[in-house]
Amino acid sequence: MTRILLINGxxxxxxxxxxxxxxxxxxxxxxxxxxxxxxxxxxxxIDIVYTNHExxxxxRIYRGAREGMDGLVMNPAGFTxxxxxxxxxxxxxxxxxxxxxxxxxxxxxxxxxxxxxxAKGVVFGFGTQSYILxxxxxLHLIDHRMPAPx
Numbered sequence: 001m002t003r004i005l006l007i008n009g010x011x012x013x014x015x016x017x018x019x020x021x022x023x024x025x026x027x028x029x030x031x032x033x034x035x036x037x038x039x040x041x042x043x044x045x046i047d048i049v050y051t052n053h054e055x056x057x058x059x060r061i062y063r064g065a066r067e068g069m070d071g072l073v074m075n076p077a078g079f080t081x082x083x084x085x086x087x088x089x090x091x092x093x094x095x096x097x098x099x100x101x102x103x104x105x106x107x108x109x110x111x112x113x114x115x116x117x118x119a120k121g122v123v124f125g126f127g128t129q130s131y132i133l134x135x136x137x138x139l140h141l142i143d144h145r146m147p148a149p150x
């Protein structure tokens with residue numbers, strides 16, 4: 001079965017309480033239920049992780065790569081703007097595809113993701129639906145992955 005690791009970065013654990021004008025009122029429990037329902041409907045396993053520690057995110061990504069995850073979807077949140085370490089980690093785990101998601105339209109907010117350089121694609125600006133779109137994009141990437149050269 002397809003296995004996708006989904007990481008939510010710094011400050012995302014406070015979803016639904018923090019800056020509702022940007023992130024809405026959906027809580028982490030509600031988001032997780034939405035994502036687990038999506039995984040069940042589409043027939044894949046999802047491992048959802050929240051962390052406020054960059055090193056923990058790095059460790060979890062490398063562990064996922066060792067365990068054979070098929071794809072990484074991440075909302076790097078507070079790590080978005082300065083985590084070159086996460087960017088390098090994601091580049092190191094290739095050919096595992098990475099899709100970045102953001103609930104807000106970060107470019108309109110004058111923000112730029114340094115991690116996005118390592119992504120196959122970025123989905124932003126659709127609130128919680130950004131996650132669903134990102135997961136669907138990941139499933140497409142996995143289904144159409146080119147076999148490794150022999």
